[in-house]
Amino acid sequence: MTSSGKNPKENKGMNRRQFLSLAWWAAGGLILAESTGGLVASLWPKLKEGSFGTKVKVASVEEVLAMPVGTITSFPEQRFFLSRVDSGFLALYRRCTHLGCVLPWRADDPTEDDLSETGRFNCPCHGGIFDRYGVVQSGPPPRPMDIFPISVVDGEVIVDTGTILTRTTFEESQVTEI
Ligand code: FES
Known part of the structure; x- marks a missing residue:
């Protein structure tokens, strides 16, 4: 027990869960950003050099x-x-x-x-x-x-x-x- 009345093992367990939760959110965010970026790129094709619009x-x-x-x-x-x-x-x-x-x-x-x-x-x-x-x-x-x-x-x-x-x-x- 600490002076705050909490078991140090409990604090350690909470931090791990928070870390895992954060990691999942980060991974999800990366996947979303990547797929959104790909979608935008495919909807907005690059103009070929020398073509109309360039x-x-x-x-x-x-x-x-x-x-x-x-x-x-x-x-x-x-x-x-x-x-x-x-x-x-x-x-x-x-x-x-x-x-x-x-x-x-x-x-x-x-x-x-x-x-x-x-x-x-x-x-x-x-x-x-x-x-x-x-x-x-x-x-x-x-x-x-x-x-x-x-x-x-x-x-x-x-x-x-x-x-x-x-x-x-x-x-x-x-x-x-x-
Ligand atoms: S005169 Fe050219 S589109 Fe009508």
Whole structure:
């Protein structure tokens, strides 16, 4: 017996039980954390490098600058068009701003701008028409095509398809000079 009136063996037994209980809770917590982490990882798959939603390497600065004014280059897997306008480049998201249809580039259609003799975006769903700046020329789309930021890193032109920029009108500041 101790001065507190408890048998020391009893105290030792209680501590062991508490320790075992704590160990079980810790083990259970680890298993739960691991299985939850696995579930979250499987629901949120990693984006493949260069795919839509990531920073996409387009080409070298020299190759991009060699594109003549008026050129539209399609990146279908990355869901954008690189449009060469007179003062630089726009990376246009190919999703129509009306109801989201995929916008095709029609190189042989009449032009809607003064950069080339032919070519425009022509939405197959409800006839929305956009020029090389992604600006609506006719039809129901309420605003210009969305754009992605363009940058230059180590001599490569990069389009950040993880950052969608919406706009209500065309402004010269949207064009990236390279
Ligand atoms: S979805 Fe393009 S015009 Fe309607």
